Amino acid sequence: MTSPRLPRRGLLAAGPVVLGLGALAACTDGGSSSSSDAGGAQGGTLTIFSTSEDMSFDPATSQSLAITSLGLTARRLTAWKTSADAPTELIPDLATDTGTPSDDGRTWTFTLQDGLTFEDGTAITAATVKYGLERSFAKELTGGLTYHKVLLEGGEDYEGPFSGKHLDSIEAKDETTLVFHLNRPYGAFGWIASTPAFAPVPEDSGEPESYATKPVASGPYRVASYKAGSQVVLERNEKWDSSTDQARTGGPDSIEFALAQDSSVVAQSLIADRSDAQDAFLASFVPAAQLVQAQNDPKVGDRLVTSGPGALEYLAMNTQSEALKDVKVRTAIQYAVDKEAYRTAKGGEISGDYATTLITPGIEGREEYSLYGDAPAGDAEKAKSLLAEAGVKDLSLRLVITEDDTAAAEAIQQGLARAGITVTIQPLDENAYTSEVPAGDGSGYDLVLGSWQPDVPSPDANLTPLFDSSQIGGGNYNLARYSNPEVDKALLDASSTVDADEAAAKWAAVDKQILQDSPLVPLIYSKNSFLHGSGVKDFVIGEFPAYPNYLTVTLG
Known part of the structure; x- marks a missing residue:
């Protein structure tokens, strides 16, 4: 459980804030431009320093925001477009739109884009989204968000798909059409469809507990290696099609999460812009002592990004x-x-x-x-x-x-x-x-x-x-x-x-x-402050949420 003074999140969820990295809330008033026109380029290796000792890439157990770590490997039905000077916009991700309500908001329909595939080339279908969502109900997998669980008809009694049972209120009508039947009208279901559990998961994805470190990617990156307490390496998913994705730029060729880091030590490296920190950022807030130091160091400049009002x-x-x-x-x-x-x-x-x-x-x-x-x-x-x-x-x-x-x-x-x-x-x-x-x-x-x-x-x-x-x-x-x-x-x-x-x-x-x-x-x-190295571009914190958008960061 995180400190009660750190921002809590999650309707009916008893869990703490989890980005998968140990980073906690911020929101922006500054930072770089929100598009790759700011000078970022394709290629290179981005390093993200994290104080956490491990990460989970399982959407069923994740509370990761739509723009943070899990969003690099797992797409959802909808996504967020963030900007430093405009409200966050709900946009389609796997789906062709942000959902169509009917029956006064009790029924929501989504249609998947054609030709979407996982990292192994198999098709992303309505059935794989349904299965991924059903997994989040399983008692073997805990810790995820619960918005959909209290809204879907029959969700209160459903215990997941591992015994062969399915949730009828999630209807895969054909290869690309999903229909959700809610137990009451709900106007913001398009936003709920951007939460982690709405990521597709193949039904033959292996043992449930192993998916946290061996997921099947639908986003621009796949997990290449995972060493708890040390490092996680993401490499480009060659099956990801940028033309189908409005939320992610897929800039770096690879992304390395350096785990179990001391935030004060990392902040010092970033302030000094040392060679091993130039293509990197610190996922957690800048500690108080280093924040004062960074504010007073002219060499840091706009590499210190302070959010606007947030939590x-x-x-x-x-x-x-x-x-x-x-x-x-x-x-x-x-x-x-x-x-x-x-x-x-x-x-x-x-x-x-x-x-x-x-x-x-x-x-x-x-x-x-x-x-x-x-x-x-x-x-x-x-x-x-x-x-x-x-x-x-x-x-x-x-x-x-x-x-x-x-x-x-x-x-x-x-x-x-x-x-x-x-x-x-x-x-x-x-x-x-x-x-x-x-x-x-x-x-x-x-x-x-x-x-x-x-x-x-x-x-x-x-x-x-x-x-x-x-x-x-x-x-x-x-x-x-x-x-x-x-x-x-x-x-x-x-x-x-x-x-x-x-x-x-x-x-x-x-x-x-x-x-x-x-x-x-x-x-x-x-407000919260983040530090990045001189090689990091497009490091943007939107009006919501109070975090940098990992999905659009580039190097250059």
Whole structure:
């Protein structure tokens, strides 16, 4: 389990952020051009430094974003087109379009492009996409995203294809036509079809557990060698046809993942632009000390790419705590929090923009608003007034954090102290945190710091995991333990709306509806910084997600 302060992702998924590389969230405000016209060329070997000791190329178990590691070897029905200065666009990948809804959004049809093949030359068919998706239900394979599992008819009872059973709600009508039957209307299924499980897998792909290191590639690269704790080498898949792929440029001839790396050591090599780091980038964020160094080194220049506003960092208030059941008390905390001090503790302006909404930047349906004033330092007097109205004196709260989050917690503590609220900070190790907060009964904490980066640029992936009452406990991420039947109904209604403009208006309304109840305080939309060598071109972080697009990086 990753730190609770790192961005979480995944509707109904109890797993952490996984890129397959150990890299965690960022979003951009800069970087190179988003096309190969920027000067990148075909050829060469790109090195990606990772702090992880291993990787998985199995789409059934992956939470990899559509633009990161798994996307190099595995195509999906749909894909993402990212840009540093425009919203991320849903585009076709294996399919000819982004899906056609019918039956008011309960049925979705996709048609595959003709002539697509795996690395061995066998055909990619509707049946191989169906089988790949069915594998994700198997109890032998765990850890993947669950959006499709809760949407497909019969998914709650299906246990995968390894015993010979198939899921009838995934219909391979012919070689190229797939029809998905959902248990309710769902407007953003085109985005769901870009998640890892929608990659094709041949039915004779071997033992399920071995597929993580020996996948059959549908993307521009195939796994040539895999050494856990050391190196993974991808080589060009000669059967990949660039003319069928809008999402990937297939620039480098090969890509090497250097595993189990020390991010500080790698960052130093990249800052110095050493010969073995010139055609490379660091998958994880630049550590704080090296970030300061890189900012102050003129030789680094635009090789340091800092994202625009991305994941939402927030202070969750346990709405089931006796001390926080009154919305006036929770609203007082909205005003008492010093976001300025919090951002300073996180590293200053480069760490993020101040947050006032729940839907994060770069996602359709987001509207800018501010319910609780525009002063980042807060309004302690307003907070005191609200506490007085609520008849509350000597409010004492327990703030649970992980052990590496003391500075940010102290910033929250000092802000609330100005309003006469006493905060006791309780650091916990990872296992204790998990047991007490996402998996616990909520009795042990009043406040907790969290962060959220959705898997797809849909407001549903932004709001439902954090605020739907079904996401309380059980390892899920409604850390505010917020339960409001009207909000549950509004979330369901918005996600069921197929018309994009109508859905966007509903999402904007439910965003504000939730925040009026003050289940959490939006703190910042985090920014993150990445380093690459001088030989790396087209290193782009779009408006969403807050990660570089691995699929379009070139060398030159």
